[in-house]
Amino acid sequence: MRTIFFTILFLFFAGSSGAIELTYWTSSNPEEIELGRLLVSQWNQSHPDVQVKMQPIPATQSSEEVLLAAIVSKTTPDVCSNILPAIMGRFTKSKAVLALNAFPDYEKVVIGRTGSKLADLFRSRDGKLYQVPWKCNPVMLVYNTAIFRALGLKPPKTYSDFSKAAETIAADRDNPGRWAMAVSIKTTWWQRLFDFYPFYVAATGGRTLLCNDSAAFNGPGGVAAMTFFRDGFKKRYFPMLGFSGNIFLEGKTAMDVAGPWAIKYYRRLKPGFEFDFAPIPVPDSYKGPVYTYGDPKNIVIFATTKYPKQSWEFVKFLTSKEADLKLLELTNQVPMRSGIVSDPFYGGFFDKNPLLRKAARQAQYVVPMDESQHLVQILDIISGQFEAAAVYAVITPEKALAIAAKKTQALYDYW
Amino acid sequence: MKKLALYLILICAAVSFIYPFLWMAFISLRSVGDAGAGSFLSSFFTLQNYKAVFMEIPIGRALLNSAIVALSTTASVIFFSSLVGYALAKLRFNGRETVFMIVLLTMMIPGQLTLIPLYTLIVRLGWIDAYPALIAPWMISAMGILIFRQTFISIPDDLIEAARMEGCGELRILTSIFWPLSKPAMVTVGIITFMNSWNEVLWPMMVVRRQEMMTMPQMITTFSVGGQSGGELGVEMAASMLLIIPILAAYAFFQKYFIEGIASTGIKG
Amino acid sequence: MTTGDERKDAIGYAFTAPYILFLLVFTAYPLLFSFYLVFHSWDLITPPEYVGLKNFYFLMHDTDFWQALLNTLIFLAIHIPAQVVFSIMIAMALAEKIVAKTFFRAAFFLPVIISGAVVTILWAKLYSTDTGIFNQLLGLAGIAPVKWLTSTSLAMPSIAVMATWKNMGFYIVLFLAGLLNIPAHLYEVSKIEGTTRWQDFWHITLPLLRPTMLLVVVLSTFGAFSLFIEPYVMTGGGPLNSTMSVVLYMYKHAFLFQHMGYAATIGFALAAIILLVVLIQKKYLDSD
Numbered sequence: 001m002r003t004i005f006f007t008i009l010f011l012f013f014a015g016s017s018g019a020i021e022l023t024y025w026t027s028s029n030p031e032e033i034e035l036g037r038l039l040v041s042q043w044n045q046s047h048p049d050v051q052v053k054m055q056p057i058p059a060t061q062s063s064e065e066v067l068l069a070a071i072v073s074k075t076t077p078d079v080c081s082n083i084l085p086a087i088m089g090r091f092t093k094s095k096a097v098l099a100l101n102a103f104p105d106y107e108k109v110v111i112g113r114t115g116s117k118l119a120d121l122f123r124s125r126d127g128k129l130y131q132v133p134w135k136c137n138p139v140m141l142v143y144n145t146a147i148f149r150a151l152g153l154k155p156p157k158t159y160s161d162f163s164k165a166a167e168t169i170a171a172d173r174d175n176p177g178r179w180a181m182a183v184s185i186k187t188t189w190w191q192r193l194f195d196f197y198p199f200y201v202a203a204t205g206g207r208t209l210l211c212n213d214s215a216a217f218n219g220p221g222g223v224a225a226m227t228f229f230r231d232g233f234k235k236r237y238f239p240m241l242g243f244s245g246n247i248f249l250e251g252k253t254a255m256d257v258a259g260p261w262a263i264k265y266y267r268r269l270k271p272g273f274e275f276d277f278a279p280i281p282v283p284d285s286y287k288g289p290v291y292t293y294g295d296p297k298n299i300v301i302f303a304t305t306k307y308p309k310q311s312w313e314f315v316k317f318l319t320s321k322e323a324d325l326k327l328l329e330l331t332n333q334v335p336m337r338s339g340i341v342s343d344p345f346y347g348g349f350f351d352k353n354p355l356l357r358k359a360a361r362q363a364q365y366v367v368p369m370d371e372s373q374h375l376v377q378i379l380d381i382i383s384g385q386f387e388a389a390a391v392y393a394v395i396t397p398e399k400a401l402a403i404a405a406k407k408t409q410a411l412y413d414y415w
Numbered sequence: 416m417k418k419l420a421l422y423l424i425l426i427c428a429a430v431s432f433i434y435p436f437l438w439m440a441f442i443s444l445r446s447v448g449d450a451g452a453g454s455f456l457s458s459f460f461t462l463q464n465y466k467a468v469f470m471e472i473p474i475g476r477a478l479l480n481s482a483i484v485a486l487s488t489t490a491s492v493i494f495f496s497s498l499v500g501y502a503l504a505k506l507r508f509n510g511r512e513t514v515f516m517i518v519l520l521t522m523m524i525p526g527q528l529t530l531i532p533l534y535t536l537i538v539r540l541g542w543i544d545a546y547p548a549l550i551a552p553w554m555i556s557a558m559g560i561l562i563f564r565q566t567f568i569s570i571p572d573d574l575i576e577a578a579r580m581e582g583c584g585e586l587r588i589l590t591s592i593f594w595p596l597s598k599p600a601m602v603t604v605g606i607i608t609f610m611n612s613w614n615e616v617l618w619p620m621m622v623v624r625r626q627e628m629m630t631m632p633q634m635i636t637t638f639s640v641g642g643q644s645g646g647e648l649g650v651e652m653a654a655s656m657l658l659i660i661p662i663l664a665a666y667a668f669f670q671k672y673f674i675e676g677i678a679s680t681g682i683k684g
Numbered sequence: 685m686t687t688g689d690e691r692k693d694a695i696g697y698a699f700t701a702p703y704i705l706f707l708l709v710f711t712a713y714p715l716l717f718s719f720y721l722v723f724h725s726w727d728l729i730t731p732p733e734y735v736g737l738k739n740f741y742f743l744m745h746d747t748d749f750w751q752a753l754l755n756t757l758i759f760l761a762i763h764i765p766a767q768v769v770f771s772i773m774i775a776m777a778l779a780e781k782i783v784a785k786t787f788f789r790a791a792f793f794l795p796v797i798i799s800g801a802v803v804t805i806l807w808a809k810l811y812s813t814d815t816g817i818f819n820q821l822l823g824l825a826g827i828a829p830v831k832w833l834t835s836t837s838l839a840m841p842s843i844a845v846m847a848t849w850k851n852m853g854f855y856i857v858l859f860l861a862g863l864l865n866i867p868a869h870l871y872e873v874s875k876i877e878g879t880t881r882w883q884d885f886w887h888i889t890l891p892l893l894r895p896t897m898l899l900v901v902v903l904s905t906f907g908a909f910s911l912f913i914e915p916y917v918m919t920g921g922g923p924l925n926s927t928m929s930v931v932l933y934m935y936k937h938a939f940l941f942q943h944m945g946y947a948a949t950i951g952f953a954l955a956a957i958i959l960l961v962v963l964i965q966k967k968y969l970d971s972d
Contacts, residue, residue: 508696
């Protein structure tokens with residue numbers, strides 16, 4: 001009798017000490033895992049009744065695949081902070097994520113933090129916001145300051161500047177066989193996010209690939225960007241490599257295209273490596289601020305959550321001022337917080353890390369990818385044309401982009 | 416003279432078929448620095464590439480997965496194919512010839528037609544990243560049924576009559592009489608099934624995403640294509656060697672069964 | 685019908701029931717579902733959407749699909765004749781009285797049992813423009829490096845050569861069996877008439893090998909249309925889509941773009957094409 005009594009008592013308390021448990025998925029990036037662990041343990045300490053369990057998405061698969069598979073098998077977490085806005089189209093179509101306007105203070109929190117100009121970029125087709133803009137990694141030109149100093153070069157602002165710099169690098173007798181920049185010849189769809197797309201965004205003053213479900217990339221800006229790469233391959237500014245490895249760190253190339261997350265990567269693999277950031281080069285005739293691809297990652301709350309209110313509180317915590325500072329420190333990526341450059345709270349950090357200040361300034365002029373359910377296929381199409389026009393130069397950039405636009409149109413016509 | 420030319424051709428051909436594997440084995444045993452040169456002149460052999468493979472990728476787990484999948488599939492195919500083969504050869508029942516026709520027909524369906532729907536079925540069953548996805552669709556093979564039927568037909572009926580008179584059930588007849596008498600067929604079916612299951616890579620690539628559940632060829636392919644080997648030739652070759660050593664070992668012992676078995680499936684096809 | 689017969693029937697059914705169940709689930713259902721899928725658009729996470737014949741219309745206009753088909757036909761055009769010619773040659777050599785037959789047979793058969801993934805990885809290294817053995821050997825002869833896998837005109841033929849090498853052992857064994865089946869006395873007759881070996885080959889051997897040849901051709905065709913791992917590992921379908929096989933293309937649509945309906949349509953079209961090609965082959969090669 002006594003054992004039964006105590007068993008029931010035990011079960012009663014075990015059940016009701018019911019701390020709510022939220023699952024939170026992060027990227028598999030080591031720095032983001034570190035950030036996640038820090039923030040989660042801070043939260044868990046101050047919220048004994050709402051415990052968060054963190055789980056990084058496995059590194060061997062693309063997180064898009066993992067998330068889609070989770071949606072199919074209904075094993076989605078409560079919160080995930082590794083959402084590529086581009087795939088939101090499929091998430092919202094399947095009603096897998098919660099619309100943020102379910103939470104009364106979302107305007108104040110989200111729009112207040114990010115500012116409406118940038119936040120609007122992430123609205124879905126129905127005008128609602130389903131994702132919390134979290135961080136971005138503005139893609140910029142990185143250059144080896146030691147090499148540039150030795151050759152008396154300044155970071156190129158226009159395509160002509162780039163050509164001149166590349167010629168100087170190639171003519172350098174002391175370092176024969178050095179290339180200006182490595183551009184991958186692989187046709188994997190996301191490869192273009194680090195060559196064609198940022199240059200296209202810069203050349204067009206911040207346009208994305210599509211406009212009203214129709215290709216916009218075959219305009220003059222797109223042609224200019226594609227021509228830049230074609231000339232680069234033709235004049236041998238770029239080596240013909242699929243996998244470039246650490247060619248930039250080894251000094252075999254003078255420039256690279258990357259976002260500020262690379263800072264930690266470079267410093268870890270080659271301490272003492274001297275580098276700096278500059279905006280992406282633009283066509284000579286371009287005037288205005290230089291835009292780029294933001295490589296943003298956002299936070300969503302999945303519709304399968306049993307605790308939307310608590311999940312929302314956790315998300316607010318993840319995007320608080322202090323959390324954003326930790327984000328800067330640990331991952332070297334830029335929080336989507338408007339006015340961050342002039343905010344004294346972050347002044348100390350930026351003083352110690354001028355490169356991040358540059359990145360944060362650039363973060364005011366970023367665009368994401370289009371939220372189209374055909375996005376992967378469109379990038380794949382563009383990649384194929386990139387291979388034909390830029391890498392192997394078998395057709396002109398105009399023709400290539402026209403073909404890509406036509407194929408893109410077919411996607412929307414049929415599906 | 417003619418014979419000499421004949422031997423020359425055969426030897427040259429045979430060398431061209433074996434040499435690439437020897438090269439692969441050789442490179443896998445060479446230290447990282449020299450992997451680019453293809454000559455046999457260096458004298459330094461090392462196991463460091465193999466060590467690197469075990470450290471960099473969970474190959475042990477992949478080996479286990481491949482073993483579990485291949486052995487389960489083989490056992491299942493032998494058991495069920497012999498079951499159906501026996502029924503088609505020795506049992507009389509309504510619709511027996513229809514079943515036989517169906518078996519023949521299924522061999523003519525191109526796999527490409529059913530690949531995608533089969534994948535969606537696996538998704539619906541919730542078997543992604545699970546062993547059943549790798550084993551279940553291949554549990555019974557038409558080829559196996561045909562081979563067993565062929566073998567069983569040639570076993571005289573009197574053995575069965577005698578056993579039935581003694582009150583033996585059909586299942587016991589199959590397992591205690593026919594199985595022992597058809598060892599060559601069992602070995603053949605076993606080897607072919609095992610080999611195909613072990614080497615299969617497209618299907619695992621479709622239904623397995625998690626690294627812990629990958630099979631060996633899948634892991635080696637991912638390792639190679641994904642650039643994780645970092646261009647280290649020796650390590651890549653060591654990984655490939657690990658994949659083929661079990662099959663090579665089996666081939667060394669059962670070479671006759673491999674060759675004649677696989678050839679006979681071709682003829683029957 | 686006596687109870688004895690019914691009992692016999694029952695046992696037969698019992699023994700074949702697992703197989704029938706298996707067929708229904710893993711063959712019949714996918715077959716039927718593929719007929720359903722080709723008329724729908726489905727991305728796995730939203731319900732399938734009926735699209736009528738749109739998938740077929742898209743297929744007609746899909747230049748990438750036709751390119752993939754062309755690539756496969758190029759592969760076939762090289763692989764099948766090479767396979768037939770070389771396999772017969774070696775089989776004939778092995779049919780003669782020579783020692784170490786088992787050794788030779790085992791040597792030729794070796795690549796057949798090795799995983800296609802390994803063979804592909806291996807040959808990718810051999811074909812490498814800068815570090816591969818083939819170019820190194822050519823270099824010794826003073827020939828410039830050949831772009832085996834990075835030239836649009838050479839990439840697919842290079843893959844075809846590798847595939848021929850891999851499967852030749854299998855076809856050698858088949859031809860050997862076919863050759864040994866030819867009654868020796870047929871050749872005795874020709875000895876009396878004093879025909880040359882070439883005439884023997886052309887008028888006796890070859891016609892009697894026709895069934896085996898048909899088998900070899902049909903099996904190579906099935907193999908060619910299943911080409912996947914080779915382009916996937918060696919070239920990813922490039923350069924410029926010259927090595928994209930139909931199965932690789934189907935895989936891309938299913939797993940990269942999640943177009944289940946369209947991928948099923950590709951599979952469907954491919955199966956129809958295979959059957960058509962095999963029927964044509966049978967018509968021209970089947971013995972009269």
